[in-house]
Structures are given as C-alpha cells and as structure tokens.
Amino acid sequence: MRWTLRLPDVPVRHPIPWITQYATPSLIAAIAYEGHPPGDDPRWRESGAPDLEAYGRWCTRLCGMACLRMALIARDGHAPSLFALLDGCLDYGGYIEEPGGRVTGLLYRQFADFTRDCFHLHADVITDLDPARITRELDQSRLVMASVHKEIRRPERDPPASGGHLVLVTGHANEEVTFRNPSGHTPKAGVATLPMSTFDRFAAHRGIALHV
Numbered sequence: 001m002r003w004t005l006r007l008p009d010v011p012v013r014h015p016i017p018w019i020t021q022y023a024t025p026s027l028i029a030a031i032a033y034e035g036h037p038p039g040d041d042p043r044w045r046e047s048g049a050p051d052l053e054a055y056g057r058w059c060t061r062l063c064g065m066a067c068l069r070m071a072l073i074a075r076d077g078h079a080p081s082l083f084a085l086l087d088g089c090l091d092y093g094g095y096i097e098e099p100g101g102r103v104t105g106l107l108y109r110q111f112a113d114f115t116r117d118c119f120h121l122h123a124d125v126i127t128d129l130d131p132a133r134i135t136r137e138l139d140q141s142r143l144v145m146a147s148v149h150k151e152i153r154r155p156e157r158d159p160p161a162s163g164g165h166l167v168l169v170t171g172h173a174n175e176e177v178t179f180r181n182p183s184g185h186t187p188k189a190g191v192a193t194l195p196m197s198t199f200d201r202f203a204a205h206r207g208i209a210l211h212v
Contacts, residue, residue: 013075014075018191069081089114150165176196
C-alpha cells in the first residue's frame with residue numbers, strides 16, 4: 001500500500017492520544033492476565049482489520065503501529081488505521097512472515113524507510129538508547145519508540161527480561177519519564193510516568209526517534 005505524500009500545512013503538535021494495539025482497551029487486563037483470547041474482541045473492526053482472523057493474528061504484534069499512529073496524530077491531527085499502517089509497513093518489509101506462521105518483531109530500518117516515504121516522517125534507528133539518549137531526543141522535540149519488556153505495565157515487579165514491546169516516550173521531568181503504552185492494562189498503565197531508573201530496568205536500550 002502506498003500513500004500520496006502530504007506535508008502538514010503548519011507544524012503544530014497536537015495532543016498525543018493513548019492508542020492501544022487492541023480495539024477494546026478494557027479487555028487488555030483479561031488478555032494479559034486471565035487467558036482471554038486476544039482475537040475475541042467485539043470492536044475488532046475499528047482496527048481496520050479485513051476480518052476477525054487477521055485481527056486475532058496481528059493484534060498482539062501491533063505495538064509499533066500503535067506508536068506510529070499516536071505520533072502521526074500528534075503531528076497531523078489524524079492517521080490511518082492500525083491495519084492500514086500494518087499493510088504499508090509490510091510492503092516495506094517491516095515484518096517478515098516466516099514458515100509456520102511466526103512473524104518477526106518490527107524491523108526498525110525498514111520501518112524508517114516506510115515512515116520517510118509514506119509520511120515524510122524521519123525516524124532515527126538508535127541502538128544505544130540509554131536514559132541520557134532518551135532525554136536528549138525528547139529535548140529536541142522528538143518522540144521516542146523504546147523497546148521495553150511488556151511487564152512495564154506492572155513496574156513494581158522485577159522484569160523477567162528486557163525489550164520485546166514498544167512504547168512511545170513523550171516527555172521527561174525531574175528524573176521521571178512519561179510514555180504511552182499500547183498494551184497498558186489500566187489508564188494509569190496506558191499513560192504512565194515512572195522514574196527513569198525504573199523505566200530503564202525494563203528497557204533494551206534500542207528504539208526509534210521520530211522527528212514529529
């Protein structure tokens with residue numbers, strides 16, 4: 001899928017929404033912790049999925065597309081649906097569907113090509129995304145897609161690993177960082193503020209800076 005490039009008339013930052021990778025945010029807790037099937041979602045059509053089967057297959061993998069959609073809305077005030085973004089990213093090789101149904105995580109450089117060509121959105125791939133680098137990027141008015149463990153939604157617990165899930169970091173102050181989590185299971189976990197040291201325990205120190 002290709003879009004006609006359209007530059008924003010005026011570079012105004014709109015409010016950054018909280019967009020989840022699931023069509024029904026109130027189901028996330030049940031999906032994450034109670035065994036609710038991810039694809040069993042009465043609002044699945046709102047994702048732009050072509051059918052329920054496609055929604056069920058991809059909804060657990062759409063954290064990157066949710067972050068992109070939030071960033072585009074912050075820049076432009078609107079954005080394509082999650083599945084329209086997914087289709088475009090697939091065209092650029094942003095995900096690889098392997099034999100047996102396995103799908104890779106988001107491939108950052110292909111994603112950056114996609115956002116540049118289709119949305120005139122420059123994206124820097126960062127492999128040393130430590131707290132100091134996050135702060136520098138935010139201070140330059142960028143939004144940061146950071147790889148963290150999904151259990152950052154329960155930050156009082158020790159993370160079982162780092163990375164594997166993308167959140168959109170939106171600001172920092174007083175050694176704290178604020179971010180939007182596409183799989184936040186409560187509103188507080190969805191739009192979260194944590195000490196940078198806590199955030200860093202879950203972080204894989206890689207991600208993407210978006211020049212919105």
